[in-house]
Amino acid sequence: MAIKAMDLFEAYMQDKLPKNEGYIISSFFNNNTAYSIYEIVSYSGVKTIFLNDAGLTFQTNGQKLHILVEPASYPNKAMEPFVRTEREQIPLRFSELDILTTKNQSKIMISKQPIMSFSSFTILKPAGINFALVFYRLPDLYSTLAMFFEKTLNKEAGIPQADAKKGAKKVAEIVEATMNFRSDFGG
Secondary structure, three states: OOOOEEEHHHHHHOOOOOOOEEEEEEEEEOOOOOOEEEEEEEEEOOOEEEEOOOEEEEEOOEEEEEEEEEOOOOOOOOOOHHHOOHHHOOOOOHHHEEEEEOOOOOEEEEEOOOEEEOOOEEEEOOOOOOOEEEEEOOOOHHHHHHHHHHHHHHHOOOOOHHHHHHHHHHHHHHHHHHOOOOOOOOO
């Protein structure tokens, strides 16, 4: 059975990072609340990858999709995500997000479109309960991503199961539609 995902830094140390195409999912959890940020980066055609003090730097273009989970008790709900404090911000406005309100009044906010990162990007070393995983390009990739997000939204971010499933499906659909390595010119 093929490995579907692996810890990013462990994959780097074992020389198991895909160079042609890959997806990296990083999490940034708040230690005191269910406020959570996820970043999905798709990349292809890596020139080099190197480890530095901050994390792993990939010399290639990448696309980054943001997911923000905001608990019902979050005090700055009206504040646009791009102007929130550094640990709570994503570089997007509400108008650039699909927003799902869950049964427990939490919100799952998903980028409508990924942001392009030209020439290089760095994946930060995770601290505490945060993680960075690499997902391999396999035929069941999008269903694997949906299953992964359903579990993490439910268990880590406190989203009710039915809403976690709906949010995870939406994430996988956006990733497949906008970050799937298909050429804009039909190739």
